[in-house]
Structures are given as C-alpha cells and as structure tokens.
Amino acid sequence: MKQPTVAGMTRRRLVAAFGAALGSGLATQALSAGLVSDFQPPDFDRLDRAPRVVILGAGIAGLVSAFELGRAGFDCVIIEARERVGGRSWTVRGGDRFTEIGGASQTCGFDPGHYLNPGPWRIPYHHRGMLHYARRLGVAVQPLIQNNFAAYVRHGDTSRPLAGRNLPQRMLVADYFGRTAEMLASCIDRGMLDDVLDPPLKAAVLAGLRASGCLDGDYAYRGNVYRGWDVPPGGAGQPPVPSVPFSLRDLFASNLVSWLPEIFDGQHQPTLFEPVGGMDRMPTGFVASPEFKARLRLGREVAEIRQDDNGVRIVHRDAATGGTEVETGDYCLCTIPASVLYRIPADFPADIRTALAGIPYGAASKVGLQFARRFWEEDEAIYGGITYMDGSLRGIAYPSHGFLGAKGVLQAEYDLDTRAALEYSALSPADRVQRALNVANRIHLQALDSFENGFSVAWHRVPYTHGCYGLWSADSRARLMPVLTRPAGRVHFAGEHLSYLPAWQEGALLSGLEATAAIYQRGRLGQ
C-alpha cells in the first residue's frame, strides 16, 4: 500500500520533519490534531473484464464512485430520480422552478450571475478529496469568506447587556482576549497563582498575556487597534480616536462570547472555497469529464432493489409517467439517503432494514434574498462573511462573489439547531422569505427598500432527500453504522450518512470511495 500523503509529503517524512523540529512527543500530536481529511487519490489498476455496477443516486457519493470505477474499467450505469445530477449539491438560478413536498412551487427570480446554493456552499481547505476532484475536473474555485471581522454578532435579549446592537466581530474577539488576559494577569500579578506558577513561568505567562491581550504596563486592557476606532485615522486634520472596549460584565453577561466557537470552528477556518458560479459545478464537472464513462438515467426512481447469487436487479420507474424498467448488474452501489431508502422495497436482511430506519435526518432551511443594491458593502464595508444572531434565524451570509457589483443575493443562513430549522420549514415558501427579510431588515435597515425577490428551500420538504443530513446519536452510530458499512450481499451502501464527516460533501466522497474500493476488490477477484 502507498504511504498516505499529507500535502505532497509522505506521512513518515512529515513525521520526521516535525520530529526534528519539535521533539518526537509533539510530532504525533501535531498530526493527530490535524484537520486534513484522510483522502488519498484512488489508484486502481484497470481490469480486463468489465463488471457491471448499477449505481443508485447521482450525488457526490455516486458520481465519484462512477468516475473511479469507470476509470478502472467497470461498466457503470447510474439511476437518478431527479432530472439533474448532484443531489444535495445543487444551485438555484433565475428561471429555475422547484416544487416542494406538499406542492408549493417557486420560480427563482434572481438576475443572471446570481444564485443560491440551497445545500452545500463551502469547501474547507482540508477537504482534500473535494479539492482533488475540483483540480482534476478543472472546476474553478474561488475563496469563500466565512470569517469576516467586519460582519456582526447580535443578540435580541433585552434582559442582557448589548442587546439589539450590531457589534462587529472584531470587537468581540479583541475584547474577549483583552478582558480575559487582563483578569488573569491581574490575578497572577497579585500573586494569586503563585502556588502553580514558578517565578520563570510566572514571568513568561505575564509577558504572554500582555502581548496576546494587548495589555498596557499595568496589565490593563484599554482596547487596541484591531478593535476599531471611534474616529478613524484620516488626513493630517483627523487624528484617530480609539474606541472604548466593553466592560468585563457587559462582555460576559451579554453571552456574545458563546459565538466564538462558531467563528473559530475547524470547518470554518480560512481558507474555504466555492466553485465559481455555484456548487453544482462540481457534479456537472464529473459528468462533463472525458474520463466519466457511466451511463446516466435521469428522472428514474428506484422502485425495488433485488438480488440473487448471480447479480442485482434494480426496478426503476419514470418519475413522471411511472413506466418501469429493469437494470441488472454484478453489483449495486446504493447512495440513496437512508431517509428515502428505508421505504424502498428491497430484499435486505432485517438488521439492515432496522438500521436504515434508525437514521433520522436533521432539519435545515435556507433563504436567498436578492437586493437591488449591495448595501452591506456600500454602506457597511462588509465583504463576505456571516452576521451571527440569536432567534429564529441565526445567520446572514454575505456573498463572496460579485464584489462591488450592482446587485447581490444574501443567504439567510440555515440553522443546524433542529428546532429552529423545523420552525422555518413549517412555513410556506413565501412566509419563509418574508420572515428572513424581516430579520435581515432588523440588522440592515436598508434591506426592505432594496429587496427584489427571494427563494427558499426547507430540506425536509425536498423530494428524494427528506432532510438535511443523517443525524446520529452516540448509540445509533455505534450500533447501526457498522451494519451499513458492510455490503448486503451484492449491494454496497455509501453517502454522507456513512461517514464521520456528516453534512459535508467530503464525507459523501470518502464514503463513496470506501465502497468503490470494496467493489473494485470484488470485481477484480470475480466474487
């Protein structure tokens, strides 16, 4: 087996390099604390025979598998219920029509060049698999700005300090570091921690707190340059006036510091990317590749999954007319979300049926709001990033493309708090848009005036998905996931839900490649 590579170095060489620099104890720690996914580009020898694989679902898991099995000489056909590839990797543009479960229809009114990614919208730098295929398929990516210190945090609870104000995130971060360093330094300076700090360590900690918290000679925090100014530096006639930090009480009693993990989260750290033009450039990039050999059957719903000793038999029907056909193969790779699959007639053993019915899907809802003017940029100098807030809608994301342009689409952000997201999903599409606009207008008073149109997707109302992502409990992950990572006879399972990166395309991709490797081995050995 090949050595796993990290940024082009073999793991062993990297360990050696770290070990030399940091001492061997730290070397293993630095690696295990890494964020980088364990993706390795598959490298299968081409088979002489061409085993047939029927792949169910053309999301990222199904597409990556079709791509790699095709390169290894397998004969693949994909059965996909929708009229498009991508599954959850989906982009909505002007003119697109979407009918949700329950029958409500929307036609997107965005101007050309503007879009909403209702599902996945960002690819962190450490999702090496996704970026590998973007590179390989020639899908252009651009930075997606997730953390922007000029965007706001905001809470609306008037019983707490700092309610109802747009506070730039730079203030929160500066004051959090400053106030905690100040408090700790003053305790240490007064000898309160002498029993745990020997004199050299005490000096080092004090020096470190002074530097990191921007404290003055008395270990007092009086604000700093990255917090921002009351009067910004100007020409010779306008000397700057620093801003005054929040008090320790206001800072902590406001509870705004609870947003810090969101800002620093490993999945949110720079650099993140998005495909130029919309996330669906990834799935369409797979299909457009000359190396992609699979036959695609779009608009065909899988109706039955059958198998015997000789092969698999997949019954599928035209999603519009109901006319059925049968596809046969040596193996099946099923990437249909468990929330849909558990009800499809199949001769799976009982433990698999039970496992498939034991994975509920989390809720999420997104609204795209098009405005005639990019007031967040023009008036407030916010270019990308997210404003975080409490209440029914927990974030507004500013576009990372089209800067300085005429119009823009804000993403009234989904919420992974299931209850809040369900509350959004329970509304009609028009009411979701109205509610998101009202919230946007609370932050940006210019919103109502320049609002043009909106589009909303609530994932429990999306046909063929029935939710956002597989929601495991500690117990179900331990009991049920192992059942589904083994094949049921000739049927292998894959998808976002069968990974430790739930709700990420990288998870779908890694799961798809695991199943691909297993099918490749069987095909090679003719089992």
Place this chain on the structure above:
Amino acid sequence: MTVARAVRAVLALSLLGALPAHAQNDQAAAADGLRLYTTLCQACHMPDGAGAGPYPKLRDNPTVRRAGPAYVAQWVLFGYGAMIPFCNLLTVDEVVDIANWLPSHLGNTTAAPPVDPEAIRAQWPSPASCP
C-alpha cells in the same frame, strides 16, 4: 393565517381569567398543542395534518384516534425512519401537550386516556440514544 397570529387568536379568544383553574390549564395545554403542531410537526405533516409525499396524514387518522395519546407520544419520543425523535427538542410537558392534543384535534376524536408527565418521563430515551 400565520402561526403567530393563530396562536395569538387562540389566546385572545380564551376567557382565561373567567375559568376555573383546571379549565385554564386545559386551555393553555391546548394552545401549546396547537403551537407545537404548527411550528414543528407541520414542517413534515403539512398544515392541517394534510400529509404529503413520505409524511403521513394526521388529520382523521384512524390509528391516532384508536391508539390515542400514548401512541403519539411513542412517535414523538422515539421517531422512526424519516420522522425525527423529539427527545432532544421538547420538554416533558411539551410532549404531553402535543400527545394529548393531536388525538382530539385535526378532525380526530379519541376515547383513549391522556398521558401524564410521569408516564412520559418514565419512557424518555437515554441521552446516548437521542440524536
């Protein structure tokens, strides 16, 4: 009618102050049942319990009528398939309110007895099995 308006209308109509304590509690519980239905269950089961696609109709639902609140509570606590369990999302009282509300609303009537907080608490799934 929006959710908030519906809830406000129910509260405004009720003569809370003029009723004996147990009737007040019943009315408040019913208002909570309606609120929970319209803000949460409706995301899948649709306004008015109409159902659609994979989500069963809860209006005039024979099983809900026959098996009553205890049956609804089972679904709400444990979920199944595409229905999420609510054990991490609702309080004991909220589960009681929705379980008692559904079998006698949305066109349902039931002869089955109501559930109480003790019974619900006793069945509550362990935190490790609650997603």
